[in-house]
Amino acid sequence: MDSFVPWLLLALPLLSAVTIHLGLKKNQAVSALVSTASAAVTLVLAIILLLQKENVSVAFNWISIGGFEGIKIGLDFDQLSRGMMLVVTGVGFLVHLFSLAYMKDDAAKARYFCGLSLFMFSMTGIVLASNFIMMFIFWELVGLSSYLLIGHWYEKASAADAAKKAFLTNRIGDFGFMIGILMLWQITGTMTFDGISQFFDGAHPKVLVPSLTMLSVSILLIFMGAMGKSAQAPLHVWLPDAMEGPTPVSALIHAATMVAAGVYMMARLYFAIGTETLEALWGLNTIAWIGGITSLLAALMATQQDDIKKILAYSTLSQLGYMVMAVGLLNPEAGMFHLFTHAWFKALLFLGSGAVIFACHHEQNIWKMGGLKKTMPITFMTFGIGTLALCGFPFITSGFWSKEQILEAALKNNTSLFVIAAFVALLTTFYMFRLFFIAFLGKSRSDNASHAKEVGPLMFVPLIILAVLALVSGFQPVAESIAPAYHHEGFHFGPAFIASVLAVLIGFGLAYKLYANAEKDPLADKGLFKVFRNKFYIDEAYAKIVGYGQDTVAAFVHFFDELIISGLIVGGFSRAAGGIGRIFGRLQSGNLQGYAVLFGLGVLLVIYLTVFVS
Amino acid sequence: MASLNEFLFVSGLLFAIGLSGVIIRRNIIVIFMCLELMLAAASLTLVAFSRFHVHNGLPDYNGQVFVFFIITVAAAEVAVGLAIIVALYRARQTINVEDLTSMRG
Numbered sequence: 001m002d003s004f005v006p007w008l009l010l011a012l013p014l015l016s017a018v019t020i021h022l023g024l025k026k027n028q029a030v031s032a033l034v035s036t037a038s039a040a041v042t043l044v045l046a047i048i049l050l051l052q053k054e055n056v057s058v059a060f061n062w063i064s065i066g067g068f069e070g071i072k073i074g075l076d077f078d079q080l081s082r083g084m085m086l087v088v089t090g091v092g093f094l095v096h097l098f099s100l101a102y103m104k105d106d107a108a109k110a111r112y113f114c115g116l117s118l119f120m121f122s123m124t125g126i127v128l129a130s131n132f133i134m135m136f137i138f139w140e141l142v143g144l145s146s147y148l149l150i151g152h153w154y155e156k157a158s159a160a161d162a163a164k165k166a167f168l169t170n171r172i173g174d175f176g177f178m179i180g181i182l183m184l185w186q187i188t189g190t191m192t193f194d195g196i197s198q199f200f201d202g203a204h205p206k207v208l209v210p211s212l213t214m215l216s217v218s219i220l221l222i223f224m225g226a227m228g229k230s231a232q233a234p235l236h237v238w239l240p241d242a243m244e245g246p247t248p249v250s251a252l253i254h255a256a257t258m259v260a261a262g263v264y265m266m267a268r269l270y271f272a273i274g275t276e277t278l279e280a281l282w283g284l285n286t287i288a289w290i291g292g293i294t295s296l297l298a299a300l301m302a303t304q305q306d307d308i309k310k311i312l313a314y315s316t317l318s319q320l321g322y323m324v325m326a327v328g329l330l331n332p333e334a335g336m337f338h339l340f341t342h343a344w345f346k347a348l349l350f351l352g353s354g355a356v357i358f359a360c361h362h363e364q365n366i367w368k369m370g371g372l373k374k375t376m377p378i379t380f381m382t383f384g385i386g387t388l389a390l391c392g393f394p395f396i397t398s399g400f401w402s403k404e405q406i407l408e409a410a411l412k413n414n415t416s417l418f419v420i421a422a423f424v425a426l427l428t429t430f431y432m433f434r435l436f437f438i439a440f441l442g443k444s445r446s447d448n449a450s451h452a453k454e455v456g457p458l459m460f461v462p463l464i465i466l467a468v469l470a471l472v473s474g475f476q477p478v479a480e481s482i483a484p485a486y487h488h489e490g491f492h493f494g495p496a497f498i499a500s501v502l503a504v505l506i507g508f509g510l511a512y513k514l515y516a517n518a519e520k521d522p523l524a525d526k527g528l529f530k531v532f533r534n535k536f537y538i539d540e541a542y543a544k545i546v547g548y549g550q551d552t553v554a555a556f557v558h559f560f561d562e563l564i565i566s567g568l569i570v571g572g573f574s575r576a577a578g579g580i581g582r583i584f585g586r587l588q589s590g591n592l593q594g595y596a597v598l599f600g601l602g603v604l605l606v607i608y609l610t611v612f613v614s
Numbered sequence: 615m616a617s618l619n620e621f622l623f624v625s626g627l628l629f630a631i632g633l634s635g636v637i638i639r640r641n642i643i644v645i646f647m648c649l650e651l652m653l654a655a656a657s658l659t660l661v662a663f664s665r666f667h668v669h670n671g672l673p674d675y676n677g678q679v680f681v682f683f684i685i686t687v688a689a690a691e692v693a694v695g696l697a698i699i700v701a702l703y704r705a706r707q708t709i710n711v712e713d714l715t716s717m718r719g
Contacts, residue, residue, distance in 0.1 A: 588717065588718060589715070589718055590714075590715035590716065590717045590718030591711075591712075591715060591718075592645075592711045592714060593636070593637050593638075593645075593711060596636050596637055597637055600633060600637070
């Protein structure tokens with residue numbers, strides 16, 4: 001394979017972003033087309049690379065440091081990155097198409113598409129990065145492009161705040177990530193994934209690593225980066241707020257690709273280190289537990305949300321929790337497989353919700369929708385398929401196959417996590433059908449909903465493509481050829497299958513009973529559900545904690561600045577100079593004869609000293 | 615003939631009168647004249663010392679030469695000083711030193 005093609009994959013979106021930013025800001029329509037064209041070409045390139053099935057890596061030295069290995073810029077092509085590339089460019093291209101229609105009347109279309117291209121560039125960088133330094137750089141770049149796109153409508157205070165919150169929360173995770181990378185560098189002496197893989201190859205880890213605790217700590221710190229990007233509790237608070245951005249952005253960045261980057265990075269790390277070494281470490285269960293708890297909390301919060309995008313955001317959180325749990329259970333293949341199927345059906349659900357929001361004149365409250373089944377049949381059908389896939393409807397949807405692998409992994413390693421995962425599956429079905437019943441069935445509950453019309457082909461074609469992928473991407477032949485990582489175990493009838501079928505049935509039954517003909521939420525404001533509706537008051541708690549912390553630090557700094565710096569040092573010197581000046585200033589009376597007296601006294605003093613003293 | 619002490623006494627008296635005039639009087643011209651008085655006192659001292667410091671039957675003329683210098687310089691100083699006073703009067707319309715306090719710190 002030509003080594004030119006991989007670089008092209010990285011360079012095209014960057015070129016498009018730069019061109020739009022520098023030259024095409026005024027020309028909205030052209031800039032949209034440039035960005036979409038670059039996405040289309042990268043998709044074609046990604047498919048070509050995927051079909052070649054050839055492991056390639058290209059690299060050049062970026063910085064050489066004395067006796068060290070130096071920092072490389074390199075691209076790695078293996079099954080993991082090729083499959084992930086397909087997800088990124090595939091969802092990316094469809095989202096570009098959808099955006100052409102969704103953002104048709106936006107005043108800053110050029111800025112929006114520039115942001116999308118920048119994001120595609122950064123995400124490609126993460127996926128293809130051959131070492132941790134490069135991954136970290138692109139990691140921060142996706143953070144930046146996510147910030148820009150969440151804050152696209154920055155005139156709205158809530159959007160600007162959400163963008164800030166996303167960036168800052170990510171920074172907390174990235175701080176740990178950076179320390180973890182440096183610790184791992186210290187332990188292994190290399191930054192590249194190949195190098196790490198060679199380092200751990202063969203010998204028993206105790207021989208290689210002086211302290212296994214250090215290795216565990218470094219992996220947990222690297223996981224902090226994933227916690228930030230993949231929005232795991234307790235750093236999950238930014239993702240629901242990120243829904244302030246345009247809906248296609250939510251589909252691309254905050255559902256299918258960027259938030260999955262944490263899982264992808266952990267999978268890369270785990271594949272490089274190898275299961276044998278990982279099993280010798282302690283504390284990695286924490287990762288599985290964080291994933292499990294996130295998925296449970298998010299699913300509970302999702303049951304009481306009224307905003308269609310917020311429900312999907314919490315379901316994304318919950319599914320990301322599943323993936324992290326699978327990684328934590330030392331089964332990154334299952335996590336990556338769920339990432340792969342989830343990318344398609346969650347992008348489908350988000351774009352579907354985008355179509356609904358577009359048709360209902362930017363109404364996002366599901367209680368003001370209703371009856372969309374008749375007016376928007378294509379959206380209704382595709383959204384229904386997405387819902388089924390997310391619930392993991394047995395056999396015909398992709399979500400079933402990937403969720404099954406995660407449940408199996410949990411069952412094998414940790415029964416309590418399995419119970420949590422099964423319960424989350426039940427909750428998922430419950431809240432998704434709650435959304436589905438309220439938004440699409442029944443009668444229209446507002447003028448916006450009753451006047452909704454089916455969206456145009458630019459919007460429904462991506463929906464149909466994604467719906468097909470949501471159904472077929474889980475099947476073994478498809479998954480084996482295009483999924484980033486797939487481990488075929490063959491389906492077998494067991495507790496995991498029973499649990500997932502029961503979860504779907506019970507969840508559906510409850511949702512049907514409560515919401516099939518509901519005019520308002522029967523559970524609202526009832527005890528525990530009020531807590532769910534208020535997101536466990538986590539945001540409020542953070543506001544308090546951050547508030548107190550900041551106030552304490554600020555009070556200390558204020559004390560130091562006012563009293564020590566300003567009062568004692570700077571102010572002390574200035575007051576001393578001023579005081580001395582005032583004392584001697586009195587001598588300058590301006591009275592001529594006063595001076596004469598002083599002069600006379602001075603002369604007397606000099607005479608006294610010369611004549612009588614010496 | 616009067617003794618050296620009497621000359622020095624008169625000279626000290628003159629100097630004291632001049633100094634007190636400089637310190638006490640408010641009129642700048644009077645102060646100026648008092649300054650001249652102090653110079654005259656100094657000149658008188660020099661002349662007296664010169665007259666009484668006899669060496670080989672001759673007085674010491676160094677002191678008297680010094681007095682000529684003082685008279686010359688004083689004449690020049692009077693010219694400059696009076697010019698400054700005239701200029702000051704033109705600017706401020708006063709020769710009272712109590713009104714000239716713009717240098718107060």
